[in-house]
Amino acid sequence: MMGRITSRHEDYSQWYLDVIREAELADYAPVRGCIVFRPYGYAIWENIQAAVDRRFKAHGYRNAYFPLFIPYSFIQKEREHVSGFSPELAVVTIGGGETLEEPLVVRPTSETIIGYMYAQWIQSYRDLPLRINQWCNVVRWEKRTRPFLRTLEFLWQEAHSVFATYEEAEEEARRVLDLYTDFAVEDAAIPVIQGRKSESEKFAGALRSYTIEAMMGDGRALQSATSHNLGQNFSRAFEIRFLDAGNQMQYAWTTSHGLSTRMVGAVIMVHGDDRGLILPPRLAPVQVIVVPIWKSEEERSRVLEACAQVRRMLEPEIRVEVDAREEYTPGWKFNEWELRGVPLRIEIGPRDVAERQVVLARRDQPGPQGKWAVPMEGLLGAVHEALSTIQADLYQRALAFHKAHTHYPETYNQLREAVADGFAWAWWCGSPECEARVKADTTATNRCIPLEQPDGRGRCIVCGEPAAEMAVFARAY
Ligand SMILES: [Zn+2]
Numbered sequence: 001m002m003g004r005i006t007s008r009h010e011d012y013s014q015w016y017l018d019v020i021r022e023a024e025l026a027d028y029a030p031v032r033g034c035i036v037f038r039p040y041g042y043a044i045w046e047n048i049q050a051a052v053d054r055r056f057k058a059h060g061y062r063n064a065y066f067p068l069f070i071p072y073s074f075i076q077k078e079r080e081h082v083s084g085f086s087p088e089l090a091v092v093t094i095g096g097g098e099t100l101e102e103p104l105v106v107r108p109t110s111e112t113i114i115g116y117m118y119a120q121w122i123q124s125y126r127d128l129p130l131r132i133n134q135w136c137n138v139v140r141w142e143k144r145t146r147p148f149l150r151t152l153e154f155l156w157q158e159a160h161s162v163f164a165t166y167e168e169a170e171e172e173a174r175r176v177l178d179l180y181t182d183f184a185v186e187d188a189a190i191p192v193i194q195g196r197k198s199e200s201e202k203f204a205g206a207l208r209s210y211t212i213e214a215m216m217g218d219g220r221a222l223q224s225a226t227s228h229n230l231g232q233n234f235s236r237a238f239e240i241r242f243l244d245a246g247n248q249m250q251y252a253w254t255t256s257h258g259l260s261t262r263m264v265g266a267v268i269m270v271h272g273d274d275r276g277l278i279l280p281p282r283l284a285p286v287q288v289i290v291v292p293i294w295k296s297e298e299e300r301s302r303v304l305e306a307c308a309q310v311r312r313m314l315e316p317e318i319r320v321e322v323d324a325r326e327e328y329t330p331g332w333k334f335n336e337w338e339l340r341g342v343p344l345r346i347e348i349g350p351r352d353v354a355e356r357q358v359v360l361a362r363r364d365q366p367g368p369q370g371k372w373a374v375p376m377e378g379l380l381g382a383v384h385e386a387l388s389t390i391q392a393d394l395y396q397r398a399l400a401f402h403k404a405h406t407h408y409p410e411t412y413n414q415l416r417e418a419v420a421d422g423f424a425w426a427w428w429c430g431s432p433e434c435e436a437r438v439k440a441d442t443t444a445t446n447r448c449i450p451l452e453q454p455d456g457r458g459r460c461i462v463c464g465e466p467a468a469e470m471a472v473f474a475r476a477y
Contacts, residue, residue: 005339007274012218017147019268023277023340026147033145033152040340041148041264043285045155048263049135051187051282052157055179061133061159066113068136069104074112077237081111084204088140090152106139111205111230111256114160115238122252124243125164129172133159148265149222149477156260162240162252166231169253170208173229176257177210180225188263189280189395190214190270191402192224193423193472195448200432203256207231213447213472215402216269219422221447221474224266225259265477270398271364277341278364280394281387288320288383289337293330293349306353306376310346313379318387338363343390344383364390364397415461415473419444423474427458427467434462435471444473 003022006014020026025041028034037045053063072091076082090106093099107113114132122130139153148154159176163169177194184190192212202209206228214224234240235252244250271278281287292307294300307322314320323333330347337345345361352358358379362370374382405422409415418424419442428434428446435446438461449471460467 005274005276008217008272009274013146015272015274016265016269019272019276019339020147025264025268025277028147031152033142035147035151037155037261040285044264044267044279044283045261047283047285048183048188048259049157052180052183052259053133053135055183056133056157056159059131059175059179060129061131061161063134064132065134065136066107066110066117068107070107070110070113072103072105074116075105077112078205078233080233081205081237085109085140088142090139090141107136108138108140109256109258110134110136110138110158111160111234111254112238115234115240115254118160118162118252118254119238119240122162122240122242125245128162128164128242128252129168131159131161133157146265146477148268149262154261156258159257161255162235163255164242164244164250164252166253169229169231169255172255173208173210173227173257176255177212177225177227180212180227180257180259183259184212184214184224185395187280187282188267188270189282189391189398190224190266191395191399193448193450194452195450195472197226197448198430198432198435198446198471200435201446201448203228205230205233206256207233210451211448213474214266214270215398215405215423215474216266216477217272217401218269219405219474221423221472221476222262222266222269223447223476224263225257227257228255230254230256271394272341275335275366276339278394279341279343281343281391284341284343285319286321286337286340286342287318287387288314288344288346289333289342290320290322290346290348291330291333291337292322292324293347295350299350302353303348303350306348306358309376310348310358310379313376314383317380318383334361338366344386346383360386362386362390364394409461412461416442419473419475423447423472425450425470425472426461428469428471429460429463429465429467430469431460431463431465434460437462438473442473442475444475447472447474447476 005018008015024038026035085108092104184192192214197209208229210227212224232251240252290307292303294303347359356376357373407418409418
């Protein structure tokens with residue numbers, strides 16, 4: 001039977017863990033900090049993958065796969081990269097019972113090994129641009145972990161591209177950021193802020209890092225995807241060079257881009273409520289659950305026949321399942337599918353069969369106001385319409401929450417209050433000291449310098465010096 005879900009108001013962190021357990025998204029593995037993706041959680045990830053993969057392919061990327069093991073010396077070749085990743089590395093020193101001549105790193109990210117291969121594949125400007133994506137697992141030895149958000153091993157895509165000029169690499173970093181934004185908004189129904197990472201928050205080895213930051217249901221930020229202009233840092237470290245049209249040898253310009261299983265955590269935290277998950281229809285493994293309601297044997301066969309008919313009408317366009325289990329009551333099933341976040345429920349009872357209709361119930365609007373009868377004729381159209389309304393409403397609801405918890409403090413004290421509630425947009429002079437002070441005083445970090453800036457200039461919220469840009473400060477996962 002279903003266990004209890006802590007209310008979000010009572011303890012948001014516990015609510016998150018309860019939902020993951022009760023909806024059977026993931027379970028803890030025997031190794032601390034690792035999780036098992038259970039089928040329902042993995043199915044959400046598969047839908048995220050499909051939506052992101054389709055966009056990368058439309059953008060000219062092809063998929064490939066690079067090895068899990070990276071020679072230790074590779075990680076050391078780029079100065080910032082090694083210092084950024086060293087504390088989190090998992091290193092293999094023994095293989096086949098023998099001490100290895102050179103230790104192997106379990107990839108924390110693949111810039112180095114891909115750079116090594118690209119150096120061999122790229123000779124001339126005719127080989128550029130090169131765009132490759134891979135879906136894989138990576139390992140980062142994190143101290144504090146939380147399912148989907150921060151685990152020792154996680155799944156992601158990492159795209160790596162190479163260009164002849166700085167301008168093309170910079171444009172790519174921004175275009176892929178737009179790609180991620182489009183996915184977040186259109187498929188995950190999550191509003192995001194596009195921004196640039198500060199020097200202290202950028203990717204280890206990047207020239208410039210871009211991010212999309214989303215607000216979770218407790219007002220905290222989640223970095224949801226990143227896109228990096230790596231400049232020539234990795235091409236110099238790995239000798240990725242090409243002969244340009246004038247027969248001159250040049251170092252190439254590279255980029256990398258990643259979105260991970262954190263996105264599953266974002267979907268849970270942005271949309272869920274005290275009953276459990278609420279999945280945006282585009283990512284839901286089951287979009288419509290059909291629940292038959294009957295009392296007598298005679299009713300049973302008529303109702304089940306109508307359910308089968310509904311299923312035939314909706315498939316294959318709609319991901320639909322019929323819950324015909326006899327050992328559970330309809331009320332129990334309603335609760336279970338609500339907990340699992342299925343966007344739309346179809347109820348069919350004897351009276352509905354007689355009247356050639358079904359009852360639709362929206363997950364995002366529990367109770368009578370989210371329930372209405374629809375004729376069997378034209379049901380497919382009505383379901384499509386309901387799902388797209390739910391998809392749009394989830395985005396609008398998340399956007400309203402994001403706006404309600406976004407503040408524009410003018411004093412340092414106001415900043416402290418603002419980050420206790422949500423996001424704080426504040427003028428920042430750009431100094432790492434001011435950024436560090438906010439972190440030390442409030443535990444909020446500089447999430448990004450938004451690409452869309454207000455007009456004018458201001459004074460740094462910390463030191464009062466002139467500031468040309470606003471930054472978003474927030475506590476983050
Ligand atoms: Zn300052």
